[in-house]
Amino acid sequence: MSEGHLLDSLAAKLVKHPKRIVFPEGTNAKVVRAASRYAQMRMGPVVLLGQPDLIRRQAKTQKVDLNRVMLLDPVEGQDRQMFKDFLRSEAGGSKLKLSQIDDTLSDPIVYGTLMLRFGQVDGLVAGVGAYSGNVLRPLIRMIPRLPHIARISSATLLECEDGKTGDGGILVVGDAAVVPRPTSDELAATAVGLAGLKKRLTGRNARVALLSYSTRGSASMNEETGKVIEATKKARELAKQIGLPGEFDGEMQLDAALDPKKAKLKIADSVVAGRADCLVFPDLNTGNIAVKGIQHFGRVRTYGNILLGMRLPAAEISRGAEEEEVLGVAAIVGILAVEYRKLYPEPASPAVALGK
Known part of the structure; x- marks a missing residue:
């Protein structure tokens, strides 16, 4: 398989089984370009987290289309209460103040991880603008291990x-x-x-x-x-x-x-x-x-x-990653989502996800 063929082959599979990917670093230029390409190649819909106005401004600067791309501000997300309940249910969560939980949920990586945990997206790709630990800690804590x-x-x-x-x-x-x-x-x-x-x-x-x-x-x-x-x-x-x-x-x-x-x-x-x-x-x-x-x-x-x-697919990419790598990693995560849903079905309801 020669250079460039991997992405083409993954995209051809995902067109038949599209998967929704969340990118927590939604205002990053490389992420915006890669996310737009993922959506335009019909590999699946995309969620970009961040302030919508800033994401749109970045997209305009990068001259990319946001068709099939959802923009979501974690600070105003409609599922914050459900996510708060989940954080309180975690070990030690009952000791957290409401302000601490609010601050935690305002972190796009945490919010994106919870979207993945609750089945609102099929995969997550993060790390272009964050240290590895800031990406890995929420994922390891909140996504069940095999x-x-x-x-x-x-x-x-x-x-x-x-x-x-x-x-x-x-x-x-x-x-x-x-x-x-x-x-x-x-x-x-x-x-x-x-x-x-x-x-x-x-x-x-x-x-x-x-x-x-x-x-x-x-x-x-x-x-x-x-x-x-x-x-x-x-x-x-x-x-x-x-x-x-x-x-x-x-x-x-x-x-x-x-x-x-x-x-x-x-x-x-x-x-x-x-x-x-x-x-x-x-x-x-x-x-x-x-x-x-x-x-x-x-x-x-x-x-x-x-x-x-992990029971759900995610990737922690390097801060040095270029657009092509971000896109390719998203495609790999999408392909894994197709397989993971067959092998490791996740709880279908928030109540089950919360362990109730």
Whole structure:
């Protein structure tokens, strides 16, 4: 799959199953442009959060159409009372003053998260104008986690210009955004999350490599390499438990994972080595630096960070993301919304969502 084809293929699917996406940073220029394109490409309706006058002014400046785009000010949202009740029902929420709850709901990211939680939108994309923690905290707190997942993590899709790396030029990698020092259980959850994401986007089984500076014991065994080996075993067990087909192998170095010639020399008996299309980084330092390096030096489009392990689809995107990445991430979240509604149906009423 060559560069640019990923977005086209996702858009073609979403035209048949449109999904509503909320962008909390509705006055941001890149968000306005990407949201307008998402709507005009008929991938689904869009909700932009913020003061409507400011959003319209930005759209006029950017010369974009707001047809099929809903503008909503969280300060005046008609569902504030329902959302207040939800916040009060959370652990410790009864101790909050009304003014504190009002302030919390005035945060567009919190409001957008609650729209997602209550089924008013199908997916959320945020982060262009916010620190990662400000996006992640409400999502992790308010969106239920899948029962088999040890911890929320993230994935980044790489669309390689050569069309050969990974699966037709598509690589899914993680975690580059959420978990600083993952345990073996958390690495296994990320591995299975990447495999599930790849399967849902392409319909094909994943080949997942759990990365290390060692390949099958080429370096001396220690806590770090041992953790990756243990995570590989746990990933296979978890995938089998939830009925997710795919291949998992590790520990292995990056060249052994992607280069067939190097794989033949280093790990010839592996069905993953040299053919991996999903890569699990051993920690957040490694993952984040790798993705940023690829963005800077590589001839690769990146789309991330897609959050893994939640019952509803959302993405926390980098403040450095450009319009094309924002659009592509929204399309990925939309595709996941199609699948998530089948696999993990959410409560249909506010009463059920509140646990009543």
